[in-house]
Amino acid sequence: MALEELGEFGLIDRIVARLGDAAARDILVPPGDDAAAWASEPGAAVATIDALAEGTHWRAGTMTLYDVAWRAVASNVSDLAAMGARPAHLLVATLLGPRATLAEIDAFADGLADACRRHGVRIAGGDVVRAASTAFTIAAFGQAPLDAAGAPRLLRRDGARPGDAVAISGMPGASGAGLLLIADGRAKAPAAAALVEAHRRPLARPELGLRAAAAGLRCAIDVSDGLLQDLGHVARRSRVGIELAGAQVPLHPAAVELLGRDAAFDQALGGGEDYELVLTGPRDALRALDTPELPVTLIGRVVAEHPGEVIVWTDDGEEYHPPSAGWDQLRGPAPR
Amino acid sequence: MALEELGEFGLIDRIVARLGDAAARDILVPPGDDAAAWASEPGAAVATIDALAEGTHWRAGTMTLYDVAWRAVASNVSDLAAMGARPAHLLVATLLGPRATLAEIDAFADGLADACRRHGVRIAGGDVVRAASTAFTIAAFGQAPLDAAGAPRLLRRDGARPGDAVAISGMPGASGAGLLLIADGRAKAPAAAALVEAHRRPLARPELGLRAAAAGLRCAIDVSDGLLQDLGHVARRSRVGIELAGAQVPLHPAAVELLGRDAAFDQALGGGEDYELVLTGPRDALRALDTPELPVTLIGRVVAEHPGEVIVWTDDGEEYHPPSAGWDQLRGPAPR
Numbered sequence A, B: 001m002a003l004e005e006l007g008e009f010g011l012i013d014r015i016v017a018r019l020g021d022a023a024a025r026d027i028l029v030p031p032g033d034d035a036a037a038w039a040s041e042p043g044a045a046v047a048t049i050d051a052l053a054e055g056t057h058w059r060a061g062t063m064t065l066y067d068v069a070w071r072a073v074a075s076n077v078s079d080l081a082a083m084g085a086r087p088a089h090l091l092v093a094t095l096l097g098p099r100a101t102l103a104e105i106d107a108f109a110d111g112l113a114d115a116c117r118r119h120g121v122r123i124a125g126g127d128v129v130r131a132a133s134t135a136f137t138i139a140a141f142g143q144a145p146l147d148a149a150g151a152p153r154l155l156r157r158d159g160a161r162p163g164d165a166v167a168i169s170g171m172p173g174a175s176g177a178g179l180l181l182i183a184d185g186r187a188k189a190p191a192a193a194a195l196v197e198a199h200r201r202p203l204a205r206p207e208l209g210l211r212a213a214a215a216g217l218r219c220a221i222d223v224s225d226g227l228l229q230d231l232g233h234v235a236r237r238s239r240v241g242i243e244l245a246g247a248q249v250p251l252h253p254a255a256v257e258l259l260g261r262d263a264a265f266d267q268a269l270g271g272g273e274d275y276e277l278v279l280t281g282p283r284d285a286l287r288a289l290d291t292p293e294l295p296v297t298l299i300g301r302v303v304a305e306h307p308g309e310v311i312v313w314t315d316d317g318e319e320y321h322p323p324s325a326g327w328d329q330l331r332g333p334a335p336r
Helices: A003-022 A065-081 A102-119 A174-183 A190-200 A206-214 A227-238 A253-259 A261-270 A283-287 B003-022 B065-081 B102-119 B174-183 B190-200 B206-214 B227-238 B253-259 B261-270 B283-287
Strands: A036-040 A043-053 A086-096 A122-130 A135-144 A165-169 A219-222 A241-245 A277-281 A296-303 A310-313 B036-040 B043-053 B086-096 B122-130 B135-144 B165-169 B219-222 B241-245 B277-281 B296-303 B310-313
Touching: A003 A102, A003 A122, A036 A086, A036 A122, A043 A065, A043 B086, A043 B122, A043 B135, A065 A086, A065 A102, A065 A135, A065 A206, A065 A219, A086 A102, A086 A206, A086 B043, A086 B135, A102 A122, A122 B043, A135 B043, A135 B086, A135 B135, A165 A283, A174 A190, A174 A253, A174 A261, A190 A253, A206 A277, A219 A227, A227 A241, A227 A261, A227 A277, A227 A310, A253 A261, A277 A283, A283 A296, B003 B102, B003 B122, B036 B086, B036 B122, B043 B065, B065 B086, B065 B102, B065 B135, B065 B206, B065 B219, B086 B102, B086 B206, B102 B122, B165 B283, B174 B190, B174 B253, B174 B261, B190 B253, B206 B277, B219 B227, B227 B241, B227 B261, B227 B277, B227 B310, B253 B261, B277 B283, B283 B296
Parallel strands: A086 A122, A241 A310, B086 B122, B241 B310
Antiparallel strands: A036 B043, A043 A135, A043 B036, A086 A135, A165 A277, A165 A296, A219 A277, A241 A296, B043 B135, B086 B135, B165 B277, B165 B296, B219 B277, B241 B296
């Protein structure tokens, strides 16, 4: 069926029906009115917006729109996780290019629904428009509780202090390694499955963010553009230096096996879209966040020296300069 | 300067600096972190998202990006106004096509800033990405207070009841008339100024929405796609019929002067992007909303008959069928 035949409101009804229980039908005003409304509590409202555009964030053929939707949900939930907020509601703007098909929109809706269920969030509303190229924008909302003194518990980029340790969840670089293997036509290798899954269905870490905030930690960022680049934001905003012990950065065993230790290490430092959380704070508080389900590993420390800079040390006491330091939305891969 | 030279984070800093006091610098977490955070109160959180795409909502040459930004702010604030919420914070996703220039982005930021100041809202965060074509998505957040019984006061599309009167703010069709005059090369005619202004710098009506909700009204929609089409949403969602007295629909005197009464009337019924509010409720409550600054005019009534349908009556007791009934995002102008 042509999109024109269905019309704007027919298409919206179709998407909402397809979302099933991932559509927030029981909030104060569910999808379908001028705006969505849900009950708000005293505390902090936390909100973020993220855009994904064809040609920039995916190319027709390399990613299905199911995967694009999944990533869009994960990246938004991850931004709230990095604040220590509980993510709850998403709004989705769908910009349809001239070649967008109904089958693609269905796949997008299915990806939204599955990623929402996996992350415990729901779609509260959206917008559908025609555009010269396909893109999606998601805005995500959550809430952060108040502490005993009535102040909101939030994890901020400017919360790192000299003396803090630095820790990371999971195994950074898995998504980047998966992308390399897909590009090399090696995605079918048996050991590649977990890496390809990390690239295609990344998982944000909202429960870790909540536990960290509840434990009194005050600084985190999510690894969306690459570990070094994202830690650089923390270093600049907190006016501190950060030193990483390269050997302590946890590497995915499959990435080491398939790409070699050096390439796996570079993906861990520079690969984006892992959506792991990097946290700073007292060593013991960070150690206490480690669980069998989601490892949290100490990888470095915050120092007063070289404010704004992140330095990676090798075991030999040398400074290591990876070939790529991360992703810049306007420049592409950042040079070193 | 090329955008690549400035880089993603340089560009974001430039936009935030340009926003001046339209950037929300004093909230719990201002622009620059993973997400924005502001204090939330008990009541209803109200949120909406709207996308504007080059080629669909504007064409290079017919609208400056200053005007595009203004309209994006107005349309989002209008969605919150139509719920009876107090708009407060916006998040802005900027998708930059290959031909986007720094001068255009500066103009966009200036339009955002001025429209935010005029509407009493502020930018709390955003995202900047490269895309195959230029588009902007804004998400807007507001809050609706609780009534004495602890229920949120919200204006809904499904709140119209038989026996209600129907009223509209301002003079619908002014924006559509302005667009016609621009397309005809008559924008410089002295009488055209107010209409061109209505098209280029539309004003949403959040104060009216708040007054209506506080007065106990329960149903409104904003005129974004055309009066008849938007009232059609109210009729369908409320399962009521709506009858308009054509002669009572307030027409802009300049539209009547420059286009003639018939064309001005058709613009009032089918022209979009006026961002006036249409309200239903007890006649006296609607009359009490009328002020010298913003007229509110009774134009019809809600009936139990012909549910889902909006009928326009002429003075001669004939049913009137306008040539265009509004705008569908996928089909273009809706047929009758």
